[in-house]
Amino acid sequence: EPEVTQTPSHQVTQMGQEVILRCVPISNHLYFYWYRQILGQKVEFLVSFYNNEISEKSEIFDDQFSVERPDGSNFTLKIRSTKLEDSAMYFCASRDTGELFFGEGSRLTVL
Amino acid sequence: QKEVEQDPGPLSVPEGAIVSLNCTYSNSAFQYFMWYRQYSRKGPELLMYTYSSGNKEDGRFTAQVDKSSKYISLFIRDSQPSDSATYLCAFRKYNFNKFYFGSGTKLNVKP
Numbered sequence: 001e002p003e004v005t006q007t008p009s010h011q012v013t014q015m016g017q018e019v020i021l022r023c024v025p026i027s028n029h030l031y032f033y034w035y036r037q038i039l040g041q042k043v044e045f046l047v048s049f050y051n052n053e054i055s056e057k058s059e060i061f062d063d064q065f066s067v068e069r070p071d072g073s074n075f076t077l078k079i080r081s082t083k084l085e086d087s088a089m090y091f092c093a094s095r096d097t098g099e100l101f102f103g104e105g106s107r108l109t110v111l
Numbered sequence: 112q113k114e115v116e117q118d119p120g121p122l123s124v125p126e127g128a129i130v131s132l133n134c135t136y137s138n139s140a141f142q143y144f145m146w147y148r149q150y151s152r153k154g155p156e157l158l159m160y161t162y163s164s165g166n167k168e169d170g171r172f173t174a175q176v177d178k179s180s181k182y183i184s185l186f187i188r189d190s191q192p193s194d195s196a197t198y199l200c201a202f203r204k205y206n207f208n209k210f211y212f213g214s215g216t217k218l219n220v221k222p
Binding site: 044101104 | 147157160214
């Protein structure tokens with residue numbers, strides 16, 4: 001069964017460092033998303049991406065964040081200068097026209 | 112008023128019980144309704160997806176949507192310890208990309 005894959009599964013970084021989280025969405029999907037979930041809290045929308053551009057973003061997704069689809073298969077989330085409060089699970093998701101499918105997440109720990 | 116309201120639980124039931132999980136929403140523009148299951152430190156897994164009022168059944172799971180009352184439910188029959196997880200409701204508006212998530216209800220099914 002096709003699935004969304006994410007790497008790394010866990011990353012530890014120092015505050016102020018840049019981090020890139022990678023995702024391979026399901027191959028025929030057209031819409032891509034990043035969500036995050038701080039431990040014990042709700043799943044929060046960050047950004048959606050369609051047709052090689054951002055279609056919606058939340059107030060969380062400030063200038064420190066960027067997304068890119070560098071080739072036909074990968075979808076990345078970059079955090080330029082990490083803060084302690086960026087520590088969370090980051091989920092990539094994709095869909096064709098309907099259901100949204102999630103990856104297993106990348107756990108980011110900022111020290 | 113929050114767009115999505117979901118009781119966080121925890122909800123504790125004995126094995127074999129029928130479980131009822133609920134969400135209310137305020138935005139009448141929501142046209143797509145989903146239920147996800149999330150195990151601890153894992154990505155949300157899609158259980159049910161529907162876009163019309165009424166019931167949809169899949170195995171032990173039944174999703175119910177009442178658009179007039181802005182209320183959706185997920186019923187789990189013959190609950191199993193493996194159903195112990197957090198259940199998230201999710202919504203999307205027609206022609207928009209963003210998915211809105213409830214805060215999740217934690218379910219514990221005791222053997």
